[in-house]
Amino acid sequence: MSEVLLRAQGVGKRFGGFVALQDVDIELRAGERLGLIGPNGSGKSTFVNCISGDFAQHDGTVTLDGHALAGLKPHRRARLGLARTFQLPQPFASLSVLENVRVPLLFSGDAARATQRGMECLEQVEMAAKAAMLPRELTQVEQRRLELARALALNPRVLIADEAMAGLSNSEVDQIIELLLRLNAAGTAVIMIEHIMRAVTAFAERLVVFVAGRKIADGEPRAVLGMQEVEDAYLGRQ
């Protein structure tokens, strides 16, 4: 087993009096493929926002490579190799596809080679042919690919994909799974947050389940999905 890359300990988040996330411990090893599932509103995106630095204030600690991330803004965490995509694609609407991907490259890494590296990232997600287009001219799956390409440009060690397949057709889902597997094979640890169970089981080597802001299961996917609590949580959903 390789060493722990990302470690969340006792992570929690409250919005006013509402507890959205409570006492979550998660460890992610370098190169690992982790699936994170849970019903709507169970705190998955909230967890991502705590890790990414979007929520400056939260309970617990997050470390990357043993270094505490507390106090670091999202852009600093991104440059440390912690990349996330958004549940709804958030492209830079007035910039071309290539420029979208060049933005992270201009501010981290080798700005002089940003165009070349940007095209490489687009090739990785099979979007090189659309480099000159505007985001609004893209189909939904292409917007998802762009979102991933922009995250890839950070050369991440951890990629958190928050519902990168929502709203896609079956074959499109397969394309994104394949893409994430390729990234992972190249060494990036991936946390896949997904409602599409088929995608999670095809991808994840470990599964974490959130219910009502708490982690209720963490382990080998087949075993986790066989647990009674997990089944209960999903009753009426699947």
Place this chain on the structure above:
Amino acid sequence: MSATTIPVTAETAGPRNLAFWGGAIGIGVALVVILRLIGNDYGYFAGYFVLQYVVLASAWNILGGYAGYVNFGAAGFMAAGAYTAVALRKATGLDLIPGIVAAAFVSGLLGLGTGYLTLRLRGVFFSIATLCLAVVLQTLIVNWDYVGGSRGAYIVNPLEIPPFASWGEYMFIVMLVLAILTVGIARAVEHSRIGRGLQAIRDNERAAEAVGVPTLRLKLIATTLCGALMGVAGAPLPYYSGYLNPDAAFSLSYAVNAIAMPLIGGAGTWAGPVIGAVLLGTLQQAATVTISSALNLWIVGWMLVIFVALAPRGIMGWFRKRR
């Protein structure tokens, strides 16, 4: 803004820069020659009027056009520059050029301070905060006797300033140089990674931060630069009119024009505010001469209405769409 952005590569940047600076200097020299041939002081006066707006609008555009943060406080920064020049003159006897440098410094600091205080606010809240800043600043100046308080301050200009034909020509040429430099700076920002970062902020600040853009730092750079250049636009004002009072320095016209000119010309590109300033500035100058300056804001208002309806992306955006 709708046109696809072509990255400026090292090969294309060189000739383009040469074309820009060559063109700007060429136009500048031509203007000076033409005005000298006309030989009427009114020409310099009108030219200065338009060029100060080129500076002001280009400065506003760095924060408002590139980053999408609408600053209602342009008059405050402009006045800060003008009063810095007055105070410096009174305290040390140093005149216009040192006054411009000092104004850039003071207004730049003011921009930085404003940025720290307000940039956590988004959208309309930021705009209201900048408006408040201008009001607070005006109250301070009105009560500051050293620079004349509400009565204002006089600056006596020399009649002759060789090798220039007249004081008017001198003022015009100073503003011309400032305008060329400001547009050059705005253009350089636009083509730099700072400009690209500001555009990313305008489009989606949260996503920009998520992909490694240091959003707060870029916005502070923008507010500082924007403040400094607005101060530069204001610094020659007391020398131009020989008199400065709070009503003139904090005039609503500056705040309104600083926003309207980039919007009408096309915010988000360096050429937009230049086109807007020349168009609106000339119209207002013409109205002032033929009818009355009371019509100026009325004209700006109608132009805004027309453009919002017909060309919401301004003149630049309209041309790009047709191409």
